[in-house]
Amino acid sequence: MNGNWLHSLQERLWGVAPWDASKISDEWFRAHFEYAADVVNHWIGGVLDVRSARFLNFGCGDGITDLSLVLRYGATSIHGVDIRREYTKLPRIAREQLGMRRIPSALTFESITPGAPLAGQRALVDGIMSWSTFEHVQRDQLAPIFADLHACLRPGGYFFIQIEPLFYSPFGSHLRRYDDVPWHHLLASEEALWQVIKNHQGPIDAAEVDFGFADFGVDGYKEFVFKEYRSLNRLTADELVDLTTQAGFHVVRQERRNVEMEIPSALRGRYPDELLLNNEIFLLLSK
Structure with missing residues (x-):
């Protein structure tokens, strides 16, 4: 989208366009620019050099987290893909929230068709990341997509996945903005x-x-x-791990976060307690 030769030349001459985080007024922007980017960098920045690695963001959304990884952590190559085109709003959003005149050339974006293969379309990447995306993918597409992403990653590369909230957790419906009744x-x-x-x-x-x-x-x-x-595909943390390992990935590290809430009596025995309390998973994989 913005990785053209003119922007690259401008950045070589004058650097990335100035930005000012004190201008941030939108809470959605702040959460993805600060928290989400910090988490991604913490997990994948510990195993890859973010400043030199080539990244693919599967389910990039509006691209705010990608922008932050470039501006705050020095990432130099992130290609975001998504079935929606929310990333086309990023130039306006960055102008309003950071005062930026242009998006860094390190960022490129692409719209994809659900289930369409990515392998072979571009050079192999060093790292793949995905933030709260795989709970939205149709179940019958999960295994083929993980196999395809495995083929997109170079040997020795890493894949970071975050999902929150998981379906069976108190607000796993993704409807909490309207409904605050747990489960x-x-x-x-x-x-x-x-x-x-x-x-x-x-x-x-x-x-x-x-x-x-x-x-x-x-x-x-x-x-x-x-x-x-x-x-929602109702994916569980165990199923996510199983699907990714079946695709050929190796689990390097994982963290499952549970909520501390009283499970309603109507749900006890219907589902395992762990399933009902597991709200989030962070998963780092390697090839």
């Missing part, structure tokens, strides 16, 4: 859940309002997030 998606019918969302009034948590909200409007966004809920 409600496991206790209520879809019709009842939709009525809660539909009847919600007032503002929602600013950290949960992404830059696509304005594209839908208040009612349209409710419909969008509920459709996303219905399409």
